[in-house]
Amino acid sequence: MDGTLFFQTLVDGLILGGIFSLSAVGFSLIFGVLGIVNLAHGIFVLLGAYLGLALKQTMGIDPLAAIPIVCAALFVLGALLQLTLVAGAVRRSSLMSSLLITFGASLILRDAVILVFGPDVQFLSSAWLVDTFHIGDVIVDGARATGLIASLLLLGLLSLALYHLKVGRAMRATAQQDFAAGLCGIDARRIYAVTFGISAAFAGASGIIIGLINPFSPFDDTYWTLNAFVTVVLGGVGSPVGALLGGLLLGEISTFSSQYVGSLYSNVFIFSALLLMLIVRPNGLLGNAYKGSV
Amino acid sequence: MTKISRRTALGLFGASVVGSTALRFAPARAQDGGVIRFGGSLGMSGRYAETGLNIRHGYETAIKYLNEEMGGVEIGGKAYRFELGIVDDASDPARATTLIQRQVDEGVDFFLGSYGSNVVLPCAGITEAAGKIMVQVGASADQIFTQGYDYIFGLFPRASRAWVTSIELFKTIEPKPKSVSIIATNGAFSKLNAEAAAAGCKEIGIEVLDVLELPEQVTDASSALATIRSRTPDILITTTVDQNSLVIVRQMIATETNVPLLYQFLGPQLPAYRESLGAKATGVIMQLPWDASLDFSDPVFGDTESYISYYNETNKRPLSYHTVGASACITTYVEAMRAAGSIDPAAVRDALDAIDITTAFGPVKFTEDGDGDPILMGAKIGQVQDGKIKVIFPTDFKTGELVYPTPTWAQKG
Amino acid sequence: MRGFHKPVPATVWALAALLLAGAVVLPFVASPFHLRLAQQILLFGGLAVAWNLLGGFTTYWSFGHAAFFGLGAFAAGLLGQQLGAEFSVAARLIIGLAFAVAISLVAAVAVALPVLRLRGIYFAIAMLAFAQILGEVSKTFDLFQGAMGFPLPLLKFPGLEKVQLFYFLFLLFCLVSVAVFVLVKRSRLGVGLTCIGQDEDTAAMLGVPTERYKLVAFVLSAMLTAAGGVLYVYGLGFMTSETVFRIDISLNLILFSMVGGIGTVAGPLIGATIMILLTQVVLGDLLDLHMMLTGAVLIAMVILAPKGLLGLFRRAWSRRRLAETVEATP
Structure with a gap:
């Protein structure tokens, strides 16, 4: 095996995986804490990219600098979606009905994006991208490396929050046993809304990073929802570390299968890995079972 | 303020759906006089x-x-x-x-x-x-x-004839290109065009090094580009749609994947493409169904x-x-x-x-089968020069000369 | 086991007979457009009924029934191509149907053995992945011709237009689906499945052969879905992977069921009727915004009628009965 090519593939996979991780972590949180599969996840990702675009076009804010603003906006949107629609549907009917609600929401939001921005392919650019650099013979794509760094930073922040802030501990408690958490004085409704908000915020942030790397259009949302599915199942539900692991694994499977088997087969490999994982270890590599498995 | 009850809301909702269905259900005869x-x-x-x-x-x-x-x-x-x-x-x-x-x-x-x-x-x-x-x-x-x-x-013209002018162009290039590689995606449009391009190149003695296929939505072309770097063709053809073309070219720039001539079937025609790449777009050639x-x-x-x-x-x-x-x-x-x-x-x-x-x-002018005449309606070939598209082929329509080989990404600044 | 079920009331029989009579007369009075709408309602309604064989009784919600839909279409289409013109189109269709059903039986058993052990959302995701894999494979290997697509021969029947002919085929399909569902629901299997839906572990403890029941329901559902896929592509005359392996087909089956009422036979049919009329008649002329309106209707449905329209009717009905009883007692 050609050494350089091997390491190049490894590095490419890591970079791709870091970005997948960030884009999936929100999906994972909602899945873990609320047991809901959020079909509007992909559109949250895209909304982040489009908000970044709007901020850049109207106010000239660099997309990377716009991440906090975008996160704040999407936090509000996500929390509102949960409080107004999802909570009601789950209360009245079943957990499964949230699928229809989030699917409906994704249709509405996608059309809204088209109304405002049109169906055209858009892209983001930032002045703060790292230049492309070399490690030995391995070439590292600057834009993608910047994305990886930003992703790792954000995932680290989320981890800190989940394990050290009060609200983070409340989220984890609710994820494990919402009834018991309620007995301890945790307001599950508030935690659900906060979880949805945080999830949307992180999706939005990943949208900006994705926009810096690849062009995007309003119809990419299914792709990002599916990707989140795969990442979460590979890694494990409800934790940033799980998402990171799943994302990196997904990235490596994707690049190695394209490099050594053929680019065409990468999707087949990815979904086969997903299926295999579900069968062998349905709770993901990290293996913490949450609500979704019941 | 009266609160709208669930039943009222349901009633209103149902009535509006039924009403609008009834309105739209009967086909209208539209083609009246004039x-x-x-x-x-x-x-x-x-x-x-x-x-x-x-x-x-x-x-x-x-x-x-x-x-x-x-x-x-x-x-x-x-x-x-x-x-x-x-x-x-x-x-x-x-x-x-x-x-x-x-x-x-x-x-x-x-x-x-x-x-x-x-x-x-x-x-x-x-x-x-x-x-x-x-x-x-x-x-x-x-x-x-x-x-x-x-x-x-x-x-x-039907896809298999869409490459007639391009192949004619390749014949005129000096020094004669010896090899091409093709990047396509896994869809009917892209595959058909890749096959047509490969067949045309073979016919005039240009070796087809690789035909690399990517999934329909391209987010990462790094492995295909690694192959291109390890075995560099004189011409790289992409038969991908706009968004995918942009992903590929941006990644080519980022990974310093240089080829003497980049031919992107679709993409460079869009102003957004050229805006996104700036000076880096220089030298890319494309099909111009219209200019x-x-x-x-x-x-x-x-x-x-x-x-x-x-x-x-x-x-x-x-x-x-x-x-x-x-x-x-x-x-x-x-x-x-x-x-x-x-x-x-x-x-x-x-x-x-x-x-x-x-x-x-x-x-x-249509052929007997109804598609566009491949000679008359065949695409012209254009090249990005100074941020604009110049027609470089066929000679009758020329507004610029083909630059070949094109500068590397680094040289384009 | 009959004792579990009340006999079907005469009104239901009468209604069904009336509907069927209407359905048989329809193609000779309706316009081709209305027939095409009816075709879609029958096909996707029938598919939604088939989906309910497992998803309606239990929480095993398949998010990937497009897998069997596409598998059937490809199996029949490719076999028909191999058989060639020596066989009549009708023969190719019938052999193709048999082949598609057989293949999907094998595939369903093979995939069910591991996947049916998964519960809830994990089963849903696994099925989604299965459908994605089949879709990718059909596009990736040139053997299957999924990326480029291939034509299917035109089926003819003396005295019937194509649109009428396929209407009848879809009607037949829908009837078979409904019959299978009703038979299952009224059998020991249906009772067992309902138990599994309520509490699988308890059901197993009480001696319900849960694994076997789930498998049978899943396989029946898959076979019906494959047959639907075959008819669908023969009706279109040309297919690619994108024609059949569509996530929206999988989602629509669930959607139709939820809108009408999950676990019932009429629910999916009502849901399909409403959603198809809504998206292709009421909002059919809109160039944009129709997705947004569809989304809004979906959300409104879930909030206003969480048990589907049938659930809503039942509620209204029992409320009236209650009111009558109250009035009757002084």
Whole structure:
């Protein structure tokens, strides 16, 4: 095996995986804490990219600098979606009905994006991208490396929050046993809304990073929802570390299968890995079972 | 304030749904005296929405011009105005066929096409069986023109013939390119074109090093590009759609993947593509089904130049070749109707068979099977030079000279 | 086991007979457009009924029934191509149908053995993945011709237009689906499945052969879905991977069921009727915004009628009965 090519593939996979991780972590949180599969996840990702675009076009804010603003906006949107629609549907009917609600929401939001921005392919650019650099013979794509760094930073922040802030501990408690958490004085409704908000915020942030790397259009949302599915199942539900692991694994499977088997087969490999994982270890590599498995 | 109860809300909701269904359920007979209605569907939502919107602008511009600027058209001694009735097929064949059937039932005789062969072919089956015409600018798969359909026309040459001019260009390049590699995605359009390009190159003795296929939505082409770097061809051809082309080229720049000549079938035509790449876009070549610098006379608009200025006056969206082609579909229809002196579908079809005109889009002449004449309607080849597109081939239309080999990404600054 | 079920009331029989009579007469009076709408309602309604064989009774919600839909379409289409013109189109269709059903039986058993052990959302995701894999494979290997697509021969029947002919085929399909569902629901299997839906572990403890029941329901559902796929592509006349392996087909089956009422036979049919009329008649002329309106209607449905329209009717009905009883007692 050609050494350089091997390491190049490894590095490419890591970079791709870091970005997948960030884009999936929100999906994972909602899945873990609320047991809901959020079909509007992909559109949250895209909304982040489009908000970044709007901020850049109207106010000239660099997309990377716009991440906090975008996160704040999407936090509000996500929390509102949960409080107004999802909570009601789950209360009245079943957990499964949230699928229809989030699917409906994704249709509405996608059309809204088209109304405002049109169906055209858009892209983001930032002045703060790292230049492309070399490690030995391995070439590292600057834009993608910047994305990886930003992703790792954000995932680290989320981890800190989940394990050290009060609200983070409340989220984890609710994820494990919402009834018991309620007995301890945790307001599950508030935690659900906060979880949805945080999830949307992180999706939005990943949208900006994705926009810096690849062009995007309003119809990419299914792709990002599916990707989140795969990442979460590979890694494990409800934790940033799980998402990171799943994302990196997904990235490596994707690049190695394209490099050594053929680019065409990468999707087949990815979904086969997903299926295999579900069968062998349905709770993901990290293996913490949450609500979704019941 | 009274709170709206759930039952009231339900009642209102139900009543409005039932009411609007009843209103829309009965097909309306639209084709009354003096109005010609064009039907058809477009993928306005879904992956092809951008092209759909471009095509829609073209149809609307032509109809507007015919009605507002020309006050209608006289055909066989009777004055007609025009009406556009296209719907969104969402790239779903079940939906498309149903909506097309509705228009057939409503008496629409003239159809404009959708995009993508899995939608266009089932629809063409319906219009053909009903003896209605379809002139389209969105699909070029060979299968559309090899079914023996008599009423289906396309402005593009079929995919397997779309590379005739490109291969001619390759023959003239000095020093002679020895090898090509092709990057395609896993869809009918991209695959067909990649096959045609590979076959053409082989025929003139250019070695095809690799045909690399990517999934339909490209997010990462690093492995394909690693192959290109390890085995660099003289020409790299991508037969991908706009968004994927941009992913590939941006990653080529980022990974310093240099080739003497990059040929992106689709992508560089878009202003957004050139904006995104800036100076790096220099030297990329592409197919130009249409270019603003080539002036043709047009029986409706006068010529290409006046078409462009009318379009820009009435629309905000930048002009694309699909837009001009869509307008040309309507111009072609109108010319065929005038020539036939009738709006009887069979007569108009015969006129379309025989048509030989130029429009703002370029010459229009169909082969026996209904696709565009590969020589007359074949794409020109353009190259990005100083941020603009220059036509470099065929020689008759030249507005610039081919630069070959092109500078590396680093040299482009 | 009959004792579990009340006999079907005469009104239901009468209604069904009336509907069927209407359905048989329809193609000779309705316009081709209306027939095409009816075709879609029958096909996708029938598919939604088939989906309910497992998803309606239990929480095993398949998010990937497009897998069997596409598998059937490809199996029949490719076999038909191999058989060639020596066989009549009708023969190719019938052999193709048999082949598609057989293949999907094998595939369903093979995939069910591992996947049916998964519960809830994990089963849903696994099925989604299965459908994605089949879709990718059909596009990736040229053997299957999924990327480029291939035509299917035109089926003819003397005295019937194509649109009428396929209407009858879809009607037949829908009837078979409904019959299978009703038979299952009224059998020991249906009772067992309902138990599994309520509490699988308890059901197993009480001696319900849960694994076998789930498998049978899943396989029946898959076979029906494959047959639907075959008819669908023969009706279109040309297919690519994108024609059949569509996520929206999988989602629609669930959607139709939820809108009408999950676990019932009429629910999916009502749901399909409403959603198809809504998206292709009421909102059919809109070039944009129709997705947004569809989304809004979906959300409104879930909030206003969480048990589907049938659930809503039942509620209204029992409320009236209650009111009558109250009035009757002084």
